Amino acid sequence: MTTATIRGEAHAALITAPGSGQGKSMVTAALARLHRNSGRKVRVFKHGPDYLDPMVLEVASGQPVYQLHPWMTGEDECRWRLAEAAAEADLILVEGSMGLFDGDPSSADLAILAGLPALPVIDAWGMAQTFGAVAQGLANFHPELAIHEVIANRVGSPGHGKLLAGSMPTGLSLLGAIPRHAAMQIPDRHLGLVQAGELAGLDAQLDAAAEVLKAAGLDQLPGRVALEAEAPEPPSRLLEGVRVAVARDDAFAFLYRANLDLLERMGAKWCFFSPLTDSELPRCDALWLPGGYPELHAARLAANAPMLAAIRAHHGVGRPILAECGGLMACMETLVDSEENAHAMLGLMPGTARMAGKLTALGLQHMTTEVGELRGHTYHHSLLETPLEPAAHARRLAGSPAEPVYVEGALMASYFHGYFPSAPALVAAIFRGEPLRFTQN
Known part of the structure; x- marks a missing residue:
């Protein structure tokens, strides 16, 4: 049986961080809601095994969220799901897991496999010019990984944001500086967000978080990425009627x-x-x-x-x-x-x-x-x-x-x-x- 080739092109990025606890889950959700509210079709994926974050990401995007992991789901499935999304969506966001290079395969491995640029979210609390050094370290660590911009999270003031922007090395820029804001905070449990159904007023909070990102200049779209993959053969009907x-x-x-x-x-x-x-x-x-x-x-x-x-x-x-x-x-x-x-x-x-x-x-x-x-x-x-x-x-x-x-x-x-x-x-x-x-x- 021959399989069909799926091709698509969409704005796309892998949202990542230097480590857990930097705020990438809520930033990803807020970005999805921001662009959805702007009339765009947004598809979001999650790197690795995770049940909790995808629940919130589905509410944020209004679309189903699937896992991508080169070992657990397989490389071919990663390519196929992304290409399928690119054929119908305006924007694709992939939320990474842990730190960018943590794990084997890591979030960086997925980005390289799929040809996606990585967009790190860096918690700027307590940092000044060192922020630029962290960004440069992430960008230079792997020669096959593309990082052009970073996001600063939990910024203390507009002046703090300008200081961070000024610390950026040549070839990197600060896409936006997100202030500390209640709308960007969601309770967590056991290394992840709590279940979406447990969060009263989640829709209103996501709308508020989207406005926080818009004010921070994060309504810009990442670059376009062309994606192509072979569709998988359908499985045998081994559970017919069960x-x-x-x-x-x-x-x-x-x-x-x-x-x-x-x-x-x-x-x-x-x-x-x-x-x-x-x-x-x-x-x-x-x-x-x-x-x-x-x-x-x-x-x-x-x-x-x-x-x-x-x-x-x-x-x-x-x-x-x-x-x-x-x-x-x-x-x-x-x-x-x-x-x-x-x-x-x-x-x-x-x-x-x-x-x-x-x-x-x-x-x-x-x-x-x-x-x-x-x-x-x-x-x-x-x-x-x-x-x-x-x-x-x-x-x-x-x-x-x-x-x-x-x-x-x-x-x-x-x-x-x-x-x-x-x-x-x-x-x-x-x-x-x-x-x-x-x-x-």
């Missing part, structure tokens, strides 16, 4: 759009339900309990006896369940929250999930079976206490064993979050309830 119920509410919300898209492209019919508020499951053949914050809503989960009974009955008749991270925690007998309160959960697996008060695992991982290698990541602040022996372990990129993968009947549960398009046949086997043969342990 009905998948997907948990989504304040407790379970960590969902990649690409994962839902793949289920649909493989023929599955999926629908959302709420373990917090619904009293019964929708008619379904399989369940997906994704990650989220069950620890923040454990009392409500425990009190929803009809829903707990419905999920137990689904498991009891041997229908498939995929439980990821927060979903795994809900499958345990007990969940102990950060206040040391114990809550009775589904009891599909013996043992306890306990909040640890600190980050307990973070990083890219992959799970390998005879029908494919599922790529993804882990990220959690809890610990599992269970007598169950894992069926397998996900692996870190370096090859060492990492997150345990548990199989109880047709339930597969792990702290591991999978990116479904990396292994369609494996994902289909999970939701069909087929036995899996893991090739690593």
